[in-house]
Amino acid sequence: MPTAVRSTDLPPARPPPPDMDVDEDDDFELDKAMAGVEEARLQALDTSDPMVLLSYYRHLLPWKNIFLWLNRDVEGANMASTSSPGASRNFTHREFAFTLANEAYLRYNSYATWQELKRDVLRLNPQRFEIGPVYSAKPKDRKTVQKTSFKPVSREVVFDIDMTDYDEIRTCCSGKGICKRCWGFIAVAVEVLDQALRLDFGFKHLLWVYSGRRGIHCWISDEEACTLPDDARKAIVGWLEVIKGGASAVKKVNLAGSSTSARQLHPSLRRALDGSVDAVDGASDGPLKRAFVDIVLKDQDVFRDATGYNRLLALLPSVETEAIARLKSNWDAQPARSSLDKWQDIMTIAAKAGEMRARTTWRPAMEDIILQYTYPRIDAEVSKHMNHLLKAPFVVHPATGRVCVPLDPRQIHQFDPDSDAPTIGELFRDLNAAQKAGEVDDGAALKDNPTAWEHTRLKPFVQRFERHCSAIVRQTREAKRGQALDTMDF
Known part of the structure; x- marks a missing residue:
């Protein structure tokens, strides 16, 4: 069984707009309007319509699962429960950053619960939001503490692979373009990196997320990975970096x-x-x-x-x-x-x-x-520093309308970004069809349904994410039980 990774054990390196004032508990008219949208308009749904994106945040984004993933340390968490399990510092001291429709960038936001995070997202309706590190103090309170004492203390190890780094060798697309053919370069990069990170470093909880356009991100949530200092992260990058x-x-x-x-x-x-x-x-x-x-x-x-x-x-x-x-x-x-x-x-x-x-x-x-x-061409700067922010899973890419969905590395070669990554328009067409078939009630009931995604093509991706979150929580519980037994050993 692989041992925990310590920095000393690492191998040497190889050569805002106006508030929209939206209340989640007072949105019947919006839900009713969205439920009644005609098929002709559904065909044209995209993120340029702020009401469409707002409805996605309200009904389809799996908020609780994102909370469980980031929180890691959960007592009595129940994936089927709609209540909020206890939040640890991994969540309450976590930075969230928002990119608004007018390109304003809001940093150092933090929240006590996932419901509070969701309410703020519905209020701001950002184009996307990013996730940063866990700080020594709550990011929203950073001005109340000494500047020198406000610093990142934990963060998943992350990797970013961008298709543009393959422009000199791919012949089918270039720039921001991507297709099933050149996705093959990304797929083999995932295959090689996933194996190296698991076998050579002993990491277990790797989450691969399609970026929504032309790349893929990897989040490593092992406790040993999250607490690695910057010098250890740089050493890992140096170890994995071959293309220079x-x-x-x-x-x-x-x-x-x-x-x-x-x-x-x-x-x-x-x-x-x-x-x-x-x-x-x-x-x-x-x-x-x-x-x-x-x-x-x-x-x-x-x-x-x-x-x-x-x-x-x-x-x-x-x-x-x-x-x-x-x-x-x-x-x-x-x-x-x-x-x-x-x-x-x-x-x-x-x-x-x-x-x-x-x-x-x-x-x-x-x-x-x-x-x-x-060989994988990684963006080294993304991985080297604990304070780097990265786009959250399940946000919608503003240019393509595609959702940033988790992928199974074992099936990465079969994925086609053009046809397999759900778009926001497709999700609402699925939801509209489910409502017409009586599988989902009208908007009045929809607003109280935290699992509306089950009636859309987002379902297998959220289920994959749930399994990933459950594995992290399970390992945390086992580690706590082991620590408790150790303290009783006399």
């Missing part, structure tokens, strides 16, 4: 022993490449090698045009000048040659170079190329 260098850097992977001698990759990298830490000479395929063939070579066909294959040639062993010149000549003469064929050409040359040169020169270079094109 800006857009102008040709070679972004530089691992020791990559050109002059046989190298021993760290087990986590060997596992990601070959699927096993005991693999010898690339005898098997791990997630990165599979992704390189299936995504980079076959689907994206990254090396088909001259720009792509010239970049590939620049990553080959610089001492192999004759072989590189021969490859370039052949590829220039056959511009339609596929990326898969070009990679096969490289493998053929490497095989003919002799066992020693193949093992010490060609194979390391080829592994570095696979790493450069498939």
Whole structure:
């Protein structure tokens, strides 16, 4: 069983608008209006309509589950209960930040209960809200304490992967665009990081959340992770960071022993490449090698045009000048040659170079190329500091209307951001259909129903979130029981 992670045990790093004055208990007219919206208008629902977003916050966002997730330390919490379980400092001293429709940014908000948080969100109706760290004092009271004593003391370890960091290697989309094809880069990044964080660091409670547009976030809620200081977080990032260098850097992977001698990759990298830490000479395929063939070579066909294959040639062993010149000549003469064929050409040359040169020169270079094109590209600055704020799960992305939903890392490759992430319009169409079918009462009853999401396509995502929250609460209870037994041991 993995041991708790301590900073000293970490491995060395590798190279406001006017108030809307909305009362949750006095919203019958709004609910009635939303319940009666015609199908034609439902087709056009989006977050540009503040009433639509307000109705989403009121009826569909799973507030209590968000509370349980952040609170962690819950006595007698009942997932089916509508009452508020006791709030710990993990919630009452937590910072919430709001981005309003006029782009005003309100920070250092804190709340005693999830109902209080919900009321303030309904009052402000923000475009989105973000979650920050737990502070030494309640963030809303920060001006009443000494500035030096107000500091973050706990926060989930978070990771952010953004599709724009793959623009130089994806060929299907660019910028803010994303599709099922280039989602494959995100999927393999999740597969590799999830495995490394669980096996190499012993973390258990990882929540992967689609960002609503072109990326994904990871929240690690293990108690050992939440209390890590910034230097330990930086060490974890350094350990996981392999891709380095800006857009102008040709070679972004530089691992020791990559050109002059046989190298021993760290087990986590060997596992990601070959699927096993005991693999010898690339005898098997791990997630990165599979992704390189299936995504980079076959689907994206990254090396088909001259720009792509010239970049590939620049990553080959610089001492192999004759072989590189021969490859370039052949590829220039056959511009339609596929990326898969070009990679096969490289493998053929490497095989003919002799066992020693193949093992010490060609194979390391080829592994570095696979790493450069498939290894996770994380936004390191997001993960390094405890006081970083990150968009909350289940908020709606203002540009796409898609909900930021939790995903199962075991099914990450099947997810399609275009069709599988529910939009706010789809959710209200689902709710409207359920009302017409008699599954949900009219607006008068809806306002008292905290689980209206059960009648929409949001249901499987909330249920996944519930299971995640329950696991965290269960582990907290077990830890408390263990501490109580220890105190009775005499």
